Amino acid sequence: MKIKRFVAADMRTALRMVRAEHGPDAVILSNRRTEEGVEIVAASNYDEDAVQRALIEAQRASEPAPAPAAPTPAAAPAPAPHDFAAAMAAALATPTARAVSVLPPEVVMAHPAAPAGPAPAASAPAPEPAPPAASPAPTLAAVPAPVAPADDEQLRAMREELAQMRAMIEREMHRLTDERLRGSPVRLAAMELMEDYGFDAGITRDIVLELPADTPMHRGRGLMLGLISRRLPVCPVDPLEAGGVIALVGPTGAGKTTTIAKLAARFVAEHGPRDIALVTTDTSRIGGREQLYGYGRQLGIAVHEADSDAALIQLLQRLQDYRLVLVDTAGLGQRDRALANQLNWLRAARNVSTLLVLPANSHFADLDEVVRRFGPARPQGVVLTKVDETGRLGSALSVVVDHQLPLTWVTDGQRVPEDLHRANAASLVLRLEDLRRAADKPNIPEADHAVA
Template sequence: MKIKRFVAHDMRTALQMVRAEHGPDAVILSNRRTDDGVEIVAASNYDEALVQRALDAARSEPAAPPAAAPQRAVFPVPEAPPADAFAALRAREAAPATEPVARPARPPAPPRAVDPAPEFAAALAAAHAPAAAAADFPQVPAAAERPARASAEAAAPAPAVAPAPAPVTAASDEQLMEMRNELSQMRQMIEREMARLTDERLRGSPVRAQAMELMDDYGFDAGITRDVALQIPADTEAHRGRGLMLGLISKRLPICPVDPLHEAGVIALVGPTGAGKTTTIAKLAALYASQHQARDVALVTTDTTRIGGREQLYSYGRQLGIAVHEADSEASLLQLLQRLQDYRLVLVDTAGLSQRDRALAGQLNWLRAARQVRTLLVLPANSHHADLDEVVRRFQGARPQGVVLTKLDETGRLGSALSTVVDHELPLTWITDGQQVPGDLHRANAAHLVLRLEDLRRAADRPNTPELDHAVA
């Protein structure tokens, strides 16, 4: 039996050294990490019974004085080996003499190779001594614990004894956050670079640059602005640029092809606080009553907790001669809609809730439970594009089938609302531009909307004159 220690910078290289020296039948006695890398102690022709007898014999002998420190893996050979261990080794070597040796002849082993039994017994005894084990030799497992065999595949990357995975610590979390921040910064840098390249392409054409400036003044989002500007031919004449730009914008606006009032049924209006839902409900009811009869229309409000919420709808109902009903829960709403199924048109005015209000989810669940309800989202045109985008995302649970754009008379940058509609592909149904019932309600038309962009911007930029304000008052 031959025992030898191998040191390499990683476990894979050390296993390859073991296999090259001892063959595929080598037995790994121990392994550990050192300053130089990985250390493996391996043996060939391993016999557990022989090791146990040699270990017992070494323990029965008196402790020998410590020998000089060996060089790396060279074991000192004692001058007087135990007789019984040497005889047992000779008997084992004589037993397989008749078996053919399949391995080819190797060159002479280096001086570090040791012929085993006596020195192995001394090494085992020294390994079980605490002081010696800490100084020179790795700890050898007991005979009752069978060592693991080396893998027959030298290229296998997994080590014989895999180290335990490192626990996730706060430091690794910080590294992960740093990586995410770096990826986010790289993405922003790429987006800025792409925008810069696009801007350079647009600056090369005066008509495109003019279109970008106009759309920016109208309040359009940067993405839509670049898309429209790039569709304008670079050699377009300057006086045709604005008309071509407005035509491209109108083609991108989604318009509902059918008036929901013609289909009638149950229509619910949802939207944030102050969007103009109640006033729009009154305008729709008045318009439908003028075309048909007031008894064909019913109004329903779910705003039963907010002060003054239902009173405004009751006031409109009395003026128009239309019945108003209340629903304060999902069950009551379902029962009420069941009782109102004979009406040709039922308009549901939902509670005005902020898009971040937790009660919003309950309101949307009511509408989802009533499957016969068609939902329209009311968006105020005088809000910023980012705020309108958040409103649309928050009210997606209601599955809106269209948009009512309100308060066009209160904004000079209609492009923000139009950008939101284009981004989310929500068809426009009606627009409102005042408080008159039902005079300030209009069917959405793409051409009319883009033509009003310049009028609204100029109206917003027009200076206030105290004399005119006083005359109006």
């Protein structure tokens, strides 16, 4: 194993030096910023077992001896517990580790967490290291965290350093990719347009990379929309036609109750009110169940309540002869402690399909958190609501693509059931521009409206 320190003005130059010296199989051990720029410590022919033994030997060397012993002329000072690189170098220089790997003199450096200063040199001259193996794919692998160092604080520090190093490399690679994309006019225009639509940076980069650099400008937008449409997952089967028990879950204000009324009205128009039943678990919130009861009276559908998991199981057993049962869950925030209990009710009841209701007028990060928090419910699809209330539909579509949750229905208004539509990928991407322009229009004063 060969370990060497590289110093350059920026990260890109340092990584290029690592590739030139160690080849594509180099392993980055540490990195830090210095007065000269960026310092990277990398190794070739990395042997994790040797590093583990080196850490154990260094730990033993740093522990105080039980009894004073006669000093050895060639003894080197014990490295500090937090000096990972120096401790590894000193331990690998011992006779037990020399059989596995020998460090060259230039390897010894200070750990990023320790102050810069002279480090102990290796105790034996290094033989000529073997040349690194060539590989067709030029990639840099991150060093895995040691599994059993004795010092928990040292382990945490190493993990934090590896996480920071990985984030730094990812940011640098994304910056290089963005610079390359901006070199093509059609790709630059597509990137700016997707950002205006509200798409996440990750999916924007992926879509624009698929766009040929020599595409004519007048065809760029159409090709970009086609690439987005191909990535959108859409449920091929209408859950209403499949029937069974369908529970709608989602955060407060997502529009679950109104969506259930639209679904019920659509089913009643095609099959009649005798084969459908409504269930609400929102028994504590003021006005929650009253709204569903009002929709039930208008449509001639029976509405039932369940205030516990046992009551929900018994109720669903009584309603098993119905072709369709729609369950309206309580509106809870994604960080509400009662959310876990609510989701446990659905998991206890068998044969329940879950759909996640996502409001399209929310930010990408908030929608992503909602999907993660409601993950224990194992949603089989997504109902996208409030599409008419956003000008940046790309945020919601990015979340759907990232988590690969099939779209089932889309709602864009309060009318029951006219504002409920089956999800269609082509229709959604074609609305991106219309929604953005509608959101950017100035407000029209009430004085400009004609008064009857």
